[in-house]
Structures are given as structure tokens and as C-alpha cells.
Amino acid sequence: MAGSSHYTPPPPIFDKPxxxxxxxxxxxxxxxxxxxxxxxAAAASVGATCELIEVPGALEVPTAIAIAERMANYDGYVALxxxxxxxxxxxxxxxxxxxxxxTLLGLQGACIGNGILTVExxxxxxxxxxxxxxxxxxxxxxxxxxLIALARRWSGATKGxxxxxxxxxxxxx
Numbered sequence: 001m002a003g004s005s006h007y008t009p010p011p012p013i014f015d016k017p018x019x020x021x022x023x024x025x026x027x028x029x030x031x032x033x034x035x036x037x038x039x040x041a042a043a044a045s046v047g048a049t050c051e052l053i054e055v056p057g058a059l060e061v062p063t064a065i066a067i068a069e070r071m072a073n074y075d076g077y078v079a080l081x082x083x084x085x086x087x088x089x090x091x092x093x094x095x096x097x098x099x100x101x102x103t104l105l106g107l108q109g110a111c112i113g114n115g116i117l118t119v120e121x122x123x124x125x126x127x128x129x130x131x132x133x134x135x136x137x138x139x140x141x142x143x144x145x146x147l148i149a150l151a152r153r154w155s156g157a158t159k160g161x162x163x164x165x166x167x168x169x170x171x172x173x
Contacts, residue, residue, distance in 0.1 A: 014148075017049065019074050023068075031117065039113075058094050062098060062104075081116040082125045
């Protein structure tokens with residue numbers, strides 16, 4: 001819809017350093033480079049540091065994030081890539097499975113911004129990836145940063161569920 005605007009919350013503020021892992025599938029190099037540029041600028045805008053790794057395709061992005069979540073020390077992750085519809089159902093498989101993998105990791109507690117574009121053609125991807133236009137790489141990084149801020153906010157909270165240990169005064173004869 002032409003002329004519509006979308007609300008985005010202001011960037012989070014951090015009192016401790018933030019370390020992001022950007023995982024990109026650079027099948028369409030020009031698109032991937034723009035997505036990474038936007039993500040790195042968004043991270044830098046809040047003082048976060050980034051490490052960048054490349055994987056062969058969008059299906060490998062969630063696997064790489066799962067390995068990093070298990071074996072490394074990042075606060076959050078930015079998933080980047082581009083899937084352009086072709087003539088076969090491979091498009092649907094890659095879109096659905098990469099998205100499902102990222103969602104499942106998020107539901108397990110990983111702070112992930114999903115910037116894997118799923119588009120009909122290269123022109124749509126170029127507009128979405130360009131930091132001067134829709135900047136979906138920057139948006140994915142901001143999504144991860146907002147989730148990190150929430151995780152840090154709630155990290156010390158307890159729900160008070162369970163049993164309170166008995167003290168010596170609870171059992172008097």
C-alpha cells in the first residue's frame with residue numbers, strides 16, 4: 001500500500017556490551033552485501049559488536065546459529081539471506097524450513113532477528129535489502145537487539161513457582 005508507514009520501536013539502550021553473530025547465505029552476493037551492511041550499521045548504532053560468518057544457503061543459517069548458540073558466546077543472532085521464487089517447489093521448502101528453524105531456535109531462547117528475504121524476483125530483493133530503502137538487514141539486527149534487551153531485562157526474574165525450603169522454626173515439637 002503506497003504511502004503507508006510502519007512503526008518501529010526506538011533502538012534499545014544497553015549498559016553492558018552486546019555481541020552479535022551475523023549469519024549470511026550469500027547466494028545473491030549483491031543482496032547479501034546490502035543486508036549485511038544494514039545489519040552492521042544497526043548494530044553499531046547501539047554500540048554492539050558483530051562477527052560475520054557465511055554459510056552455503058538459507059537452509060544452513062539456522063543450523064549455524066544452533067551450533068553457535070550451543071558452542072559460542074553471543075548475545076544474539078542475525079539471520080540473513082535471500083530466496084527468490086523459481087520454477088520448482090524448492091522455493092517453498094527453503095522458505096518454510098529456514099523460517100521454521102529460526103523460529104524454533106527463538107522459542108528455545110535464542111535472540112534472533114530473521115532477515116532472510118523471500119521474494120518473487122531480484123528487483124523486490126534489491127529494494128528490501130538496500131539500507132537506503134527498506135533496510136531489512138538493519139531491521140533484522142534491531143529485532144535481535146530488542147530481544148536481547150528483553151532477555152536481559154527478565155534474566156534475573158523468577159516466577160516464584162516451587163516449594164519454599166523449610167526452616168528450623170517451621171517444625172517445632
